[in-house]
Amino acid sequence: MKIVKFGGSSVANAAQISKIIDIVTGDVDRRIVVVSAPGKRNSSDIKVTDLLIALANTVLAGNDYEAELSTVVGRYAEIQRDLNLSEDVVDVIEADLRGRIENRGSSDAQFMDSMKASGEDNNAKVIAEAFTKAGFPAEYVNPGPAGMLLSDEFGNAEVLPESFEKLATLKQSDKIQIFPGFFGETKNGEVATFPRGGSDITGAILAAAVNADVYENFTDVDSVCAMDPRVIDNPPAIDCMTYREMRELSYAGFGVFHDEAIVPAVRAQIPICIKNTNNPSAPGTMVVPQRSPDERTVVGISSAPGFCSIYIDKYMMNREVGFGRRLLSILEEEGVSFEHTPSGIDNISVIMASANLSKKEETVVNRIKSELKPDAVTVEHGLSLVMVVGEGMQYTPGLAAKATGAFSSAGVNLEMINQGASEISMMFAVKDADREKALRALGSEFFGV
């Protein structure tokens, strides 16, 4: 059995929904379909979820919301018309939205979740109708009653462990199950939504619950690229990568998934396939628990700008017990989260996103000076992290030489190298101004692009 998830652009209008019907019905193993709310139909369009948030805010402000309500309903009505579905489905959706507005639930946060969730919920109803109309028995699944039980952290809910057993019974249905992503119900029966990446989370939970053979995640690209196509022309596609390769690439700028989203699938060791709704015959990118080490050593190269480093130097730091711990305590007390703390003998750096340091910079630097009495403290902004990622990297001599040689030939000075901390990646820091040059050098060296 396969769990199939479609993102917002794959379910934005009738044409796209027709494609997904073909995709799902083209493979008998595709039995459970997770759908998003209608996304953008073109680049200047507004996602239904964003319309719903605006509508909810208008309602909460006590202002007239009829026009906004009508816009939302209109998006579904367009799909209904274009697919020649019964007008009843639009009436059901309008009644549903009015019902949500009238029964506001326990709090504004819960109301907001209820309104946001309606985007997926009502789209699932439309899509179930569309499958049926096309001659494929399908049914809308209401997540809460089906077993998707969540914590009551509205907007940031987590699945409860007891969900999985009940959700597993979904696979017994003989109809295609159209399951709205992004939300579930609390134990009190109130709608609650997942954080960012919510429909991906729903798919990952269902994949784990039914122990799927694969979790197919349909987007609008043929496959994941080994490098950022905005910087590198025609980067190679990634056919297959491991979960941890994907994690390391995601960290620095690879927007494959929001990486917490797929944790349930990873825990259950379900392979994930990223495919293109608009070109479903392309093999896509597989994300798997392990891959054989004789394949390509470097699978991808990612990068992210906007990091900074606090560099602290103190003669005999190495002999000062607890220096590092006291430094980290200062950062914690000031609420500054950080990424790495590479250390030398008498020096330690703290690498973090500049946005995390932000207004706290002066306070943090002053506290370091007064409490740790270092010889020097300097903050360097404008750093980019570059990650070269691949299973088997640890056992392949000469990769560091290839990478640093490429940087050197391109005239890129390395602010930092962190290799060996991870078995499957090398991390470099370069100045933001050198980021694209660095990527092009690595692209040429490792992928010949």
Next chain:
Amino acid sequence: MKIVKFGGSSVANAAQISKIIDIVTGDVDRRIVVVSAPGKRNSSDIKVTDLLIALANTVLAGNDYEAELSTVVGRYAEIQRDLNLSEDVVDVIEADLRGRIENRGSSDAQFMDSMKASGEDNNAKVIAEAFTKAGFPAEYVNPGPAGMLLSDEFGNAEVLPESFEKLATLKQSDKIQIFPGFFGETKNGEVATFPRGGSDITGAILAAAVNADVYENFTDVDSVCAMDPRVIDNPPAIDCMTYREMRELSYAGFGVFHDEAIVPAVRAQIPICIKNTNNPSAPGTMVVPQRSPDERTVVGISSAPGFCSIYIDKYMMNREVGFGRRLLSILEEEGVSFEHTPSGIDNISVIMASANLSKKEETVVNRIKSELKPDAVTVEHGLSLVMVVGEGMQYTPGLAAKATGAFSSAGVNLEMINQGASEISMMFAVKDADREKALRALGSEFFGV
């Protein structure tokens, strides 16, 4: 004014003491001379300090110690005879030692310190006589009364801050001051010794106290080598390096000084010159606060075997607040000190001397498994650290490429690279079996040897 310190081999016998008289009297700025106890006269000899420790243990055991006492006195008597000094000085030394044995002080530890300190103390008396006999007015300085006040941690004493002011008056003497290294007095007037490197500490304290122009430290080499001469034939000499370059080189196997020894001189920014008693006209190696950045970028390369790494991998570690801190707490609670904690996204390594982990390995690994629930924990022993050190390194592109290229050409796999944590060094980890090969590759690349 220069502070001049001579190590044990420089004051082991009459011939060596004659050399130091020539050295000191050859420069009018050499006014304060710190001397060690007589060291080895040849490779199978026993240092007087070791004879004294054995004698003290015999005394403490209540056994007959006359033969051992006679051996110690004999070492000074030999010097006295060879330098044609008055026999009185030997009588004074024997009386001094018998006095120490009869008045044992407050504890066995204090007694041991008193006996060890006599090695330097009595040698200073002999050497003062030798200067005087050669026609150069000199006097033995008794450290306690002169102001060398120490904490009462016998065998591991620290200088008290009030020492410096009184010791500064030493520069007013018109005679050459012969100051025994290694010890001082507690506030109770009891002799206490410094830890390892004790005579170097004495010299550094005096250099700071009199604000010397230079602290000359005489050993038995012409200068410090840029690489280990046991591995690399004819490594270049280091003419000049900074304190922090010396610190980073010392860390991995460069036995220039025990690095805590010279802290007082470093704090006072006194330049240090390492020179050869047996070839005093050689310029030696200067160790200075700063050096100009246009000189040699890489000043030295050192290495040390016997390290290990604990590698911990856990999917989503990056999102687990406090993971690193809990890991370090386990190590602290088990009394395991460590060097570095390089981290990736979902992984962290702890680098430490294998000797520090030792018997605690199973306990530490089990605690990590049960308390942090990682996906994997592995311990790798048999690692060597290799340090490439030099001021200006941070601003010199291509150094990492040179180093990693040299490793790669030599077929050395890099277990770890830590660059940028220190502005003045790159740290590499390689397998112990590859250490010498790695050094030879770097020697060829950076020094053409």
